[in-house]
Amino acid sequence: MGLSDSNQCATCNATDSYIHAFWLCTHTLSFWLAIAKRLSLILDLSIPMKLSFCLLGDLSDITVKPSQKKFILISLMIAKKAILLHWKNCTKVSITQWIYMLPNHSNMEQLTSTIKDKTEQYNQIWLPFINFLKES
Numbered sequence: 001m002g003l004s005d006s007n008q009c010a011t012c013n014a015t016d017s018y019i020h021a022f023w024l025c026t027h028t029l030s031f032w033l034a035i036a037k038r039l040s041l042i043l044d045l046s047i048p049m050k051l052s053f054c055l056l057g058d059l060s061d062i063t064v065k066p067s068q069k070k071f072i073l074i075s076l077m078i079a080k081k082a083i084l085l086h087w088k089n090c091t092k093v094s095i096t097q098w099i100y101m102l103p104n105h106s107n108m109e110q111l112t113s114t115i116k117d118k119t120e121q122y123n124q125i126w127l128p129f130i131n132f133l134k135e136s
């Protein structure tokens with residue numbers, strides 16, 4: 001895309017590509033592993049650490065309620081956003097950034113749910129995460 005003078009990953013020096021940035025880089029894999037563990041804790045589920053799940057949102061390996069499905073897909077989208085924000089700089093993407101980014105999205109959803117009188121749906125989706133934050 002011409003955004004960088006180098007085709008090397010800024011964090012591990014391997015040849016960079018989209019799949020390297022989103023999955024193959026060791027730092028990214030560590031990040032996805034942390035996401036899977038954290039999602040498992042938040043939702044009390046066994047979240048798979050698979051490319052099809054993390055990058056494509058393939059939920060065929062787990063049984064989830066509709067509210068859990070929405071939270072998982074939002075969480076995965078936020079994780080991919082965090083990866084992109086760190087892709088071409090020298091800082092490593094971290095689970096802490098993901099945890100800080102989720103409430104920003106949650107706040108927007110809360111406002112929208114209040115306007116649309118859908119606070120019960122909002123609570124079903126976000127209460128497990130809010131409770132997780134209170135406990136940790």
Ligand SMILES: [Zn+2]
Nearest residue numbers: 009011012025
């Ligand atoms: Zn790398």
